[in-house]
Amino acid sequence: MIKLKYFITLSNYVKEFNNSSLNLVFVHGLMGSKSNFRSLCSNERLTSKAKSIHLLDIRNHGDSPHTQSMSLKEMAEDLVDYTQDLEDVVLIGHSLGGRIIFGYMEYFNAIALNKLKGIVIIDILPTMVRSTYIYILVQKLIKIQLQERTMAEMQGDLDAAAGNKEVSMLLYQNLIPDRTITNRNLRVNYRWRINLPTIEKDFYPNLQYDFRCNWSGSHLIIVGENSDYVKKEEYKHFNNIFTEPNIKVIQGAGHWVHSQKPKEFQELLIQYIQTLI
Numbered sequence: 001m002i003k004l005k006y007f008i009t010l011s012n013y014v015k016e017f018n019n020s021s022l023n024l025v026f027v028h029g030l031m032g033s034k035s036n037f038r039s040l041c042s043n044e045r046l047t048s049k050a051k052s053i054h055l056l057d058i059r060n061h062g063d064s065p066h067t068q069s070m071s072l073k074e075m076a077e078d079l080v081d082y083t084q085d086l087e088d089v090v091l092i093g094h095s096l097g098g099r100i101i102f103g104y105m106e107y108f109n110a111i112a113l114n115k116l117k118g119i120v121i122i123d124i125l126p127t128m129v130r131s132t133y134i135y136i137l138v139q140k141l142i143k144i145q146l147q148e149r150t151m152a153e154m155q156g157d158l159d160a161a162a163g164n165k166e167v168s169m170l171l172y173q174n175l176i177p178d179r180t181i182t183n184r185n186l187r188v189n190y191r192w193r194i195n196l197p198t199i200e201k202d203f204y205p206n207l208q209y210d211f212r213c214n215w216s217g218s219h220l221i222i223v224g225e226n227s228d229y230v231k232k233e234e235y236k237h238f239n240n241i242f243t244e245p246n247i248k249v250i251q252g253a254g255h256w257v258h259s260q261k262p263k264e265f266q267e268l269l270i271q272y273i274q275t276l277i
Contacts, residue, residue, distance in 0.1 A: 021051050022049065022089075022090055023051050023054065023086045023090065024053045024090045024092060025054045025056065025086070025089055025091050026053070026054065026055050027094070027097030027098075028055075028061070028093075028094060028096075029093075029094040029095030029096045029097050030095060030134055031138075031174060032095075032097075033061055033173065034057045034063075035062075036258070037092075037258065038055065041055070043266060045266075046270050049270070051088070054086075058096070058097070059075060059078060060195035060199060061194050069198065070198055070202050070206070072100060072103040072209060073103060075103065076100055076103030079091070079104050086115070090116070090117050091116060092119075092120040093120070093121060093122060094122035094123065095124050095255065096124070096206065097122070098122055098123070099126075099206065099211075103211070105213045105215055109213060112215075113217070117217075118218040118272070118276050119215070119220075120220045121219070121222070122223075122257055122258065123222065123223050123229055123257050124229055125229065125230055126211040126241045127210045127234075127240065128207065128209070129208075129229060131228050134203070135203050137167075138199055141196055142196050142197070142200065144161065145157075146175075146189065146192075148187045148189065149187060149190060150185050151185075152185065154190060155172060166260070170256075170259075173193075174192055174193040175191075175193070177189070178190070212240045214241070215241050218275070219242060220268070220272040221245055221247045221248065222248050222257055222265065223248070223249055223257070224253035224255055224256075224257045225250060225251045225253060226252065227255045227257075228254070248268050250264045
């Protein structure tokens, strides 16, 4: 198992707010990073309900090691290794991060039953993901020229590949220039923070697996009303995991719920965490 690099934010409000024992562990989605949830660490309404908050970079992302494989079982094992010294864990995962949590629950069920106080799944199904958007995007990103490019040129290529300004801004965070950019017209060499070849290789195996573990513990499912990944007629698939799925829909949000509707997302999360104290 590889060791993940992470941020740990201890709650400064534990003693004042019921001495919570909860350790919140956030797992980002494909091509995301620990910075995706950074703003939550400064939300006093959330930190006051936590013993600690952990933001992880999964393998082949962010500052974590690049590896030649990233199967769901391997990534679930990384998460088990990370949480081994924590108690009263609340796992919170978006997209691929949610599927890693499903893997934790299925492949390491006995550990999950003893370790997890609750789970939050953000806009992903336990069944096969049918959207091809991300896979096609990965293939486009691999072809982007990285040498002697200006910031404006790179942002233009990302906009064209993503077809979505919000997504392209997230992707730009995964590019590392070889020197400080002092103006948008300066030509620099870039490299990817993410391991695109391995992501492409293991993409479909990770999204085609159907999870069928039984979880009777506390949980929250947050989905975007306009998500291409979890459509209303597919909500029934959550019954593969949960006897009575606790689904909350955020109106006007797509797949990137936490960035598109941050206030609504944080409110649902805080309300749920409160139920675990």
